[in-house]
Amino acid sequence: MKARQQALVDALLGRGDAPAGMTGGERGLAAYRGNLVALSERALATPFGRLRDALGEAEFASLAWTFWRAHPPECGDLGQWGGALAGFLVEHAGESSGLPDLARLDWALHQAERAEDVALDADSLALLGHMPPEALWLRLRPGVALLAQSAGPVLVWRQGWRGQWQALSAAEADFTRCLLDGTSLAEALAAAEVKGSGATADFDFGAWLQAALHKAWLRAATPTPPQPSTPP
Template sequence: MSRAAELRRQQALLRALLQTPPPAAPPPGARALGTVSLPRGLQAYRGHAKALAAQTLAAVFGRLQQALGETEFAAMAWAFWRACPPQRGDLGCWGQALPEFLRDQPGMPAWLPDLARLEWAAHQAERALDAELDAGSLQLLAEQETDRLCLRLRPGLQLLSLLGSAAARWPLDLAGSADEHLIVLVWRQGWRAEARVLDADQAMFMQGLLQGQCLQQTLDQTLSAHAGFDFAAWLQAALSEAWLQAVIPFSEPS
C-alpha cells in the first residue's frame, strides 16, 4: 500500500471514530479491523479513545477533574477529543486548547477555564527545557549599565491573570475576593511546578522582562507605577526560587 493510500485509510478511520453516532456503513479504513465485526470494532476503538482522552487529560488537569467529577470530566474529555483531536504522537502536547474549549461552552463558570489555564501552565513548566542559573553572569550587574542589560528568566515560566476562585483550587495564598483577578506566577523548581500570587509591582516588573525589555526600561516602568518596588528583594527571590537563568547583554529588537 502506498504512503498516500495508507494516510487516506487512517484519516477515514479517524473520521469514523469521531463521528457521532457511529456510521451505518464501515469506512474504508475499518478494513484494518480484520475479522472483528466492523460496528463492534469501531465501538472498541472508540471506547479506547474515550478512555485515553480521559486518562490523558486527567494526568494534566487533575484539579479540574476534581471540580467536575469523574463522570462529567470523562464526557468533557471525549467531547474535547472530537472537537480538537491530538495532532501529534506525544499526547503530552495535547490539551493546550482546553481552556478555550471550556470557555466556549454555554453556562460554563468563568473560573473553570482559568483553572485549566493554570494547570496547563504548570504542565508546560514541568516539560520545559532544563536551564541552570548562569551565576557568573550576575557579575554583569556590577560592571554594566542597566540600559545595556536584560534578565533572562527560566524556560516555562509564565504569568497568568486568573480569577481568585480558580487560583484557590491550586491552592494558593489568597487575600482577595474569589471574583477578583490575580496575577499568578507559574514556574518549575526542581522537577515540580510551583505557583505564587504576585504583588502588582513584581508582576509588572516580570512582565517587562518576559517581553524582552532592557533592565533599565523595566525598572523605570515599574517604579513609575509602584514607587516602592524593591529590585534587590526581587533579585534575592529570583535566585532562591529559580526564576532567573542569566543576566545577558541587551540588544534592540530588529
C-alpha cells in the same frame, strides 16, 4: 484509501457510521471508541489534575471525550495535547465559570515541568554590580510564565522537577512581563515603579532578586538584548 481512513476516523469520533466492510462492524467500532474514550481521559488528566479535581471524575471524563472529538491530538506525544482546552472552556462554560483559569494554570504548570532544564549562569550576575540597568537584560529560565487570571496575575515556574505558582502584585507582574518581553532592566524597573521612586510604588528589586535566585526564576544577566526566537 484516504476516504476510507477518514470515514473510520469520523466513526470513531462519533461523526458517522462504520465504513462498509469494517471487521467486527458496530461491535468492533464500539470497542475502538471505548479505548479512545479511556485514553482521552487519561491523557487529559496528566496535565489537568486541578481541573479534574474540580469537576469530578465523571464530568471530567465527559469533557475529555468531547474535547478529543473537537480538538484531536495532532502528534503521537499526548503530552503536547491540551493547549486549546482553556479556549474550549471559554466557549462552552464561559470565563465566569472559573474553569478556563484552572485550565490555564494547569497547562502552564505542565509546560513548565516539560521545559528545558537550564542552570543559572551565576558568574553573569556580577554584571549587576558594575553595569547600569540601561545596559543590562535579565533572562528568565524556560518554563517561567505569567498568567492573567480573574483573581490577578500569577507567576508559574519549575523548581526542581515540579511546577510551582504564586500570585503577583501588579508591579511584580509589570516587571516580569517586561523581562519576558525582552526589555532592558531599566525599562522593567520603570514599568514596575521601583520602590522609592513614587508614592504608589510597591516593587522592591532587591527582594525580587533574592526570590528569583531562591526559586530558580533567573537564568542569567547579559549585556546584550535576547535574540528573538525564530520559528521552526
